[in-house]
Amino acid sequence: MKHLISMRDIDRGQIEEILKEAERMEHLLNKGKPLKLLEGKILATIFYEPSTRTRLSFETAMKRLGGDVITMDSKSSSTMKGESLIDTIRVISGYSDIIVLRHPNEGAARLASKYSSVPIINAGDGANQHPTQTLLDLYTIKREVGKIDGIKIAFVGDLKYGRTVHSLVYALSLFNDVEFYFISPEELKIPKDIKEDLRSKNIKFKELTDFIDDIDVLYVTRLQKERFSPEEYEKVKFSYRITKDLVEGKRFIIMHPLPRIDEIDYEVDNLPNAKYFKQSYYGIPVRMAILYKLIG
Ligand code: CP
Numbered sequence: 391m392k393h394l395i396s397m398r399d400i401d402r403g404q405i406e407e408i409l410k411e412a413e414r415m416e417h418l419l420n421k422g423k424p425l426k427l428l429e430g431k432i433l434a435t436i437f438y439e440p441s442t443r444t445r446l447s448f449e450t451a452m453k454r455l456g457g458d459v460i461t462m463d464s465k466s467s468s469t470m471k472g473e474s475l476i477d478t479i480r481v482i483s484g485y486s487d488i489i490v491l492r493h494p495n496e497g498a499a500r501l502a503s504k505y506s507s508v509p510i511i512n513a514g515d516g517a518n519q520h521p522t523q524t525l526l527d528l529y530t531i532k533r534e535v536g537k538i539d540g541i542k543i544a545f546v547g548d549l550k551y552g553r554t555v556h557s558l559v560y561a562l563s564l565f566n567d568v569e570f571y572f573i574s575p576e577e578l579k580i581p582k583d584i585k586e587d588l589r590s591k592n593i594k595f596k597e598l599t600d601f602i603d604d605i606d607v608l609y610v611t612r613l614q615k616e617r618f619s620p621e622e623y624e625k626v627k628f629s630y631r632i633t634k635d636l637v638e639g640k641r642f643i644i645m646h647p648l649p650r651i652d653e654i655d656y657e658v659d660n661l662p663n664a665k666y667f668k669q670s671y672y673g674i675p676v677r678m679a680i681l682y683k684l685i686g
Contacts (some may be wrong), residue, residue, distance in 0.1 A: 393503045393510045394680060396519045396559050402564040405528065410673075411679035412529050416485060419454065419675060428457035431685055434486035436478065437513070438464040438493045443648060444513045445524065447673035448490045448681075455678055476505050481652040483507045488685050509684045517551045523647055524557040527609075530669040534643050535606050535671055538562070540546050544571035544602060544642075547611035547630055547653055549580040554647040555611055559584055570595035574661070576628045577622070578613075608632075610646045610666075612653055627677060635659050645669050 391404060418425060433452040435445050435549040449459045462482065464470070469478065472648035475498060482489060483506040491499050492513040493686050499519075516518040531538055543562065549572050559580070562568045570588065572580045573593065579597065592657050610632055615623055632654040637644055638661055645656060658664050 391683065393499075393506075393512075394521055394684065395503055395510065395512045395641060395659070397521045397524050397561045398519075400521075403526065403642065404618070405561065405564065408525055408676070408679050408683060409529050409532055412676045414526075415678040415682070416672075416675035417577070419678075425454060426456040427682055427686055428452065428455035430484070431457040431487040433457055433459050433681065434489045435461045435513075436482060436489060436491045437457065437462070438469070438475075438491075438498075439514065441492055441513065443490065443670050443673055444490075444492065444520075446506045447670070448522075448677050451674050451677035451681055452513045454674065455681060459486075462487070472646045475502060479505045479510075487642060488681065510618050511680065514553060517553050517556075519658075520553045520647075521557055522673075522677060522680060523554045524561045524678065526669065527554065527558050527645065527647070528561060529672050529676050530642075530645060531607060532551045533672065534665050538568070541606040542569040542571070542597070542604065543607040544573055544598075544605045545562040545580070545607060545609045545611070546573045546601075546632070548578045548613045548626075548628065549574045549611070551614035552611040554623060555580070555609070556584060558609070560587065563588060563591055568593070572597045572608060573599065573601060573630075576600065577626050601636060603642065605642045608637065608642050608644045610644065612646075612649060612651045612655055615651075634661065637661065637663065644648065 435448055437445055452459050479502045488509045490511045490513045491502050494516050496516040496518040498515045499510055503510040512519055512521055535541060549555050634655060634657045643663050643665045648666055648670055
């Protein structure tokens with residue numbers, strides 16, 4: 391694996407290797423000793439869209455491994471003077487050993503990988519893919535449910551534009567006997583190509599408008615406001631909300647890639663099955679594992 395652009399580029403064996411390496415990284419982190427596994431290496435984070443978790447957890451992961459970080463965003467760089475993505479990548483791949491890129495255009499990370507002399511990690515390209523989020527989601531399921539094969543998972547929310555949902559559905563389809571439930575209003579339904587992919591693999595799924603609770607994982611997503619026209623957004627806002635009454639005492643874990651806007655009530659946060667802050671923490675060992683696999 392030279393780059394990490396899409397979950398479609400890696401197989402189940404490679405996913406399991408990364409999850410295993412992440413467990414080792416979590417164990418090393420828990421020991422609390424400084425690590426030198428990537429000493430002397432430089433990570434460049436290039437973000438053309440806002441981010442809190444992906445950017446800072448990658449930067450933390452690199453520093454925890456003993457490496458260094460340089461960073462660029464579109465607002466304070468020569469992008470403002472009109473410099474292209476391709477030229478930016480050509481320049482920054484000469485400054486660094488690995489690049490993490492977030493860009494609003496689908497396919498941007500793939501394009502960047504063609505012009506980069508160092509590995510590119512896709513940190514989100516439009517509504518397309520966010521593979522490192524998928525890997526940390528899989529890690530969270532493995533750690534908190536205890537298995538990935540055979541789980542029942544319900545996705546709730548903006549299933550149309552939620553790239554984390556698209557990536558995770560694909561990745562889970564590589565595991566055995568996973569059952570999928572897609573809960574959303576009509577306007578936010580899961581795209582047809584994803585359903586076709588599941589059908590072609592004979593994988594069970596159901597589309598619902600009502601909530602269910604005989605599941606192992608409830609995966610909630612925010613409405614991707616930035617990808618709707620103002621008129622479309624007005625129609626779908628406030629169309630779903632996870633309340634304490636709905637989820638308290640249930641056996642399933644609650645996940646969310648975050649940021650949360652108003653789709654999960656704050657009083658859900660302290661329930662034992664609310665795992666979304668732990669999920670964001672797992673971004674550190676998983677991204678340490680990915681960095682180490684690519685340039686260690
Ligand atoms: N989950 C996620 O990608 O969060 P950020 O947009 O804050 O990076």
